Amino acid sequence: MLWIVLALLLFIIQIGFVIIFEYQRPNKAVVWLIVLFIFPVIGFVLYLFVAKEYLCPPALSRTDNGHWDRLKDELIERCKQRVQKDLHGKTLVQDDNLHALLKKIPVAPIAACNETAVFVEGKKAFEAMMDAIAASEHHIHVEFYIIRDDRLGIRFEQLLIRKAQEGVKVRLIYDGIGSRRLGKAYLERLRNAGVETGCFFPLLTSFFNKRLNYRNHRKIVVVDGKTGFFGGLNIGDEYLGEGPKFGYWRDTHFSIKGDAVLWVQYTFLTDWHLVTGQIITDPVYYPIQESRGNELVQIVKSGPDETILELIFSLIVSAKRRIFIETPYFIPDPGILLALKTAISRGVDVRIIIPAVPDKNLVYCATLSYVQELLQAGGRFYGYQKGFIHAKLIISDDLALSGSANMDIRSFCNQFEINAVFFDGKVVDRLVQDFYRDLGVSEEILQSNFEKRSTLQKMQIIFARLLSPLF
Template sequence: MSWIAFLLMVILIQMLTILLLEYRMPSRAVAWIFILYMTPVIGALIYYFVAGKYTRRKTVRRKGPQLRAEMKQVWYEQIKSFKLTSSDITDSLTAEPLPNRLGRLLESIPDSPITMRNRVRVLYNGAETYDSILAAMEEAQEHIHIEYYTIRSDHAGQRFIEMMKRKASQGVEVRLLCDGVGSRQMKKGDISALREAGVYVSFFLPPWIALLDKRINYRNHRKVVVIDSRIGFVGGINIGDEYLGAHPKLGYWRDTHLKIEGDAVKSLQYIFLNDWLISTGEAVMRPAYFSHPAQKGSQSVQIIFSGPDTEWDTILEVYFSAISTARKYVWVTTPYFIPDPSILMALKTAALSGVEVKIIFPKIPDSVLVRWAALSYLEELMQAGVKFYQYTRGFVHSKCIVIDGSIAMVGTANMDMRSFFSNFEINAVLFDAATIRRLESDFQGDLLDCEEVLYDRFVARSFPDKIKEAVGRILSPLL
């Protein structure tokens, strides 16, 4: 009996510890307590290694605040030449006027200037994106900076690996930064071949290092390519055959990526170099990396980013503000829908106030638990008037939001709590009317490949399905 009492005391202490450490996010605390209750000893170990606060890690402090300050100084010197205000966007008449509150928020985001002299091309799928990136890499003369969550050693990956090796042999400075978990299946032979060819390769928090340092939960989910400071790419597409529709289960892969030329490329460059510093400890913020490009266009673009190392939850805050100030419509495409309480309330309030809210998400999931969690949110949102559409042609991986014809966002951030709080993410905020119309057209085209989730049928789902969704909902802050 004493052993039972001792065990109960240990569990109680562990629960109290979680409540004290996670009091700012009650839903996260509930999720961890549920795991602890189901697996008392294992749950405590998982919490110890997985749930540590990223910004408390000694390794972050060791990276050198002085180096980061020096990098920012170079960056701020560049910002002076192209930073705009939100009123400049409205005055340029490139889109519908922004709500004042949203405009002031965007203008106040640190290290994320609104830029004007850009040309943006929307890329619709993996094949178009790969061809565009490889063509730009072929023309590189000075440097190529590549950052991806996932790079595989399959056919698609070999195209990029061979291109990087060849450009490095031509004297082009090539850096490759991959996430240690997302790219864990990349073959060691390919990594060695890249390094032997002169490519600088680094992995962001490799699994064992991240586990021992209690940062395994924090992943670099960004997809960034910068070529000669002139051309940049950002969006949802990693490098792998599945993005070409070769996944045996998911089939056709619908995604969105952007090609950007102009001043916004400097923001992509800045973010890549900061991530390179975090990963390697090497500060390479050279003024040459921000050489002033020729004017490419007149489109306004803002690059925003967030991660566990930043003080702001920038992407979450922009999503919330944009949805809360919507006047006509909010159209969302996301592969993973696990909104935090603020986004949940913003969507409900927008729909109840007469704003048309439509959300596209996959019918065929790549994670069953994540799908259960997503479905758990549908009933209350549909009661408020939000409409959901399941993509049936294959797997939709696009992360895109279009609001009122005045603003659109494309990038790496899903509408889920992992993207909001745990991952390193990056989005492009777009204000150009023509680009927004293109994204509107893509959304309407995707609706043709969807089936609407009907409220009457959904509420009649089976009791076992509701139990699965309840479990997914409890765990959703950790997914």
């Protein structure tokens, strides 16, 4: 009898612990309470190691931050001098509140004189990256969530080794979980050739430091501080469309030249500081940009300590004509969901493209629950049929936001991401054209489709929805 009382007391303590620490996030609290009821002890252990709020590591809370603050101020001043000419007489956004928010984003300001190229699949994007790397003269910075030791990964490895042997400074960041299958031999070959490598929150270290849930999802290449790449592609054969499950892989990736590259570089080097403790603020890494483009671009660096939620919410609520979204995972938080419903009720054309065939079944089931809810509100969803759609895109009237962030809770709050707001009509028009092209190879999801689902499928969707705040 005593052991029953003790077990019950322990269970009550666990529940109280979750309630006390999650009272400001009731959706998440409810999910963890469900997990505790199903797995009383294991669930609590998982909570302790996975659900802890992100705290800035000592490497970023020291006085070293002063170096980054001074550098940021210098870069902002440089960008202001050039952007004021391009901003004269222009209306950038459809809503004054959105404009005010964009101006207050800590990093970075709107940058001028940019030239952007858009890639919709891996082959051309990777060739452009490797051509830029091959032509490098001073430094190469590479950061990816996933790096695989396959044919594409080996091509990158060999190119980086060659450039390092030529005397170019090469730095590589990979994520401790996303690249957990990357073998030691691969990294040793790079290091032996002179490539500096850093692992973002290694698996075991992040588990015991309770940062397992916070991953670096950025995909960055910077060459000589003058050419930058970012978007949705990781390094692996499947991103070339050579994976056995999906075949064709549809993504959105960018190359950029101009002042915006300074902020892609800033993002990489602050990550490098976090990973290695090294502070690199030498002006040679932030050269005067030679681009003569006329595009305005704002790089948006986000993470658990600087969320992208407010920006996405503002893009949705400010839209007057259209909201087009492409995402492999659609798990909106309550605010984003309400904003989309409100936009639909105002007559905004809301269309969302998701994969027809999922890569993660549980997440897809949760996605379908939100699809059904928005269909009832009048939104339109489409399942991409050609292969797998991994593009991350939001078009709000004449603005576009794209980069590495998915439309899910993890990208909103838990992962380190890099995106860009595009103001230029040519770039936005190109992204709109790509969206309509994807619509042409997608099948509209109708409300009647949900009525045909079996009872088991409906139960899976309900269960996945309950757990969705953890995705």
